[in-house]
Amino acid sequence: MKTxxxxxxxxxxxxxxxVGIDVHKKNWGICILGxxxxxxxYSQPPQPEVLVNYLHTHFPGASYYSAYEAGFNGFWIDRExxxxxxxNVVVNPSDIPTTxxxxxxxxxxxAKGLRHGNLRRIYVPxxxxxxxxxxxxxxxxxxxxxxxxxxxxxxxxxxxGIKIPEALDKPYWSRxxxxxxxxxxxxxxxxxxxxxxxxxxxxxxxQKKNIEKQIIALAKGKYNQFVSLLRSIPGIGILxxxxxxxxxxxxxxxxxxxxxxxxxxxxxxxxxxxxxEIVRGMTxxxxxxxxxxxxxxxxxxxxxxxxxxxxxxxxxxxMKPNKAIIRIAKKLSxxxxxxxxxxxxxxxx
Numbered sequence: 533m534k535t536x537x538x539x540x541x542x543x544x545x546x547x548x549x550x551v552g553i554d555v556h557k558k559n560w561g562i563c564i565l566g567x568x569x570x571x572x573x574y575s576q577p578p579q580p581e582v583l584v585n586y587l588h589t590h591f592p593g594a595s596y597y598s599a600y601e602a603g604f605n606g607f608w609i610d611r612e613x614x615x616x617x618x619x620n621v622v623v624n625p626s627d628i629p630t631t632x633x634x635x636x637x638x639x640x641x642x643a644k645g646l647r648h649g650n651l652r653r654i655y656v657p658x659x660x661x662x663x664x665x666x667x668x669x670x671x672x673x674x675x676x677x678x679x680x681x682x683x684x685x686x687x688x689x690x691x692x693g694i695k696i697p698e699a700l701d702k703p704y705w706s707r708x709x710x711x712x713x714x715x716x717x718x719x720x721x722x723x724x725x726x727x728x729x730x731x732x733x734x735x736x737x738x739q740k741k742n743i744e745k746q747i748i749a750l751a752k753g754k755y756n757q758f759v760s761l762l763r764s765i766p767g768i769g770i771l772x773x774x775x776x777x778x779x780x781x782x783x784x785x786x787x788x789x790x791x792x793x794x795x796x797x798x799x800x801x802x803x804x805x806x807x808x809e810i811v812r813g814m815t816x817x818x819x820x821x822x823x824x825x826x827x828x829x830x831x832x833x834x835x836x837x838x839x840x841x842x843x844x845x846x847x848x849x850x851m852k853p854n855k856a857i858i859r860i861a862k863k864l865s866x867x868x869x870x871x872x873x874x875x876x877x878x879x880x881x
């Protein structure tokens with residue numbers, strides 16, 4: 533049986549081809565839809581040029597539209613597809629309902645949502661912003677590594693029943709405490725392990741200091757204007773300001789106030805079924821790196837700003853402090869949004 537071959541370069545002129553891409557490390561699940569029919573569902577190597585060649589070969593002259601979920605691959609796929617002339621969008625995975633792990637079905641849902649216009653594009657930052665964002669995120673991960681190292685060392689001390697001297701009990705991890713850890717507390721293998729753990733801790737701390745130096749250099753350099761504006765808000769320091777800048781990037785994307793608060797994860801999870809409405813904690817759909825920074829800034833702001841301190845004290849009379857600080861964080865986020873949007877220092881309001 534002969535296969536149909538297209539010799540005309542404009543065979544699909546005026547038609548639209550919608551491509552759903554389910555991105556994985558070793559392969560991509562692809563679903564190709566036309567205006568009315570499903571054209572092809574298959575798997576391919578994780579290379580944009582392979583998809584582009586297939587589209588130009590089998591659907592020449594058409595207008596190409598594609599979409600994939602944001603994830604571990606970042607945004608380099610979007611840049612490559614755009615460079616090849618494909619109108620690509622990157623979407624939030626939460627916008628695409630899934631019921632199982634079938635790659636073809638996931639790609640099909642993405643393609644159908646793209647064809648029906650139900651997918652909302654997320655903002656794709658420039659390359660230099662992404663690099664600076666990873667620098668801030670890398671610092672937060674190093675902080676978690678430092679905490680784990682400290683917990684391992686203390687766990688080893690508790691395991692062998694070694695008590696920390698009262699003079700060194702607080703504050704933890706002072707110079708005298710570290711010097712005490714370096715003395716011969718164990719015999720044999722346990723001391724070798726403790727020495728290795730201390731060396732790992734000091735190595736990670738040096739990495740964190742180097743990253744913080746680079747962050748401060750960026751704050752005093754190309755981000756100086758934005759950092760100065762954000763630092764005028766009580767509770768916002770250099771690291772918090774840099775995290776806000778690299779994660780938010782463009783405040784115009786978050787035009788509505790409620791959308792901005794939801795992006796920071798400061799709205800509750802609400803489940804509605806008929807007349808039943810259930811509220812379960814805070815939403816899981818948010819930027820995981822912004823929320824903790826904003827909560828930390830809210831605790832500082834509640835101590836530094838008289839109006840926020842008064843509000844916090846009033847809230848604590850009718851709710852727990854951890855819930856009250858969420859309200860303070862919302863107020864702080866409104867200040868950040870206003871200062872950013874209007875490019876005016878908070879002290880001049």
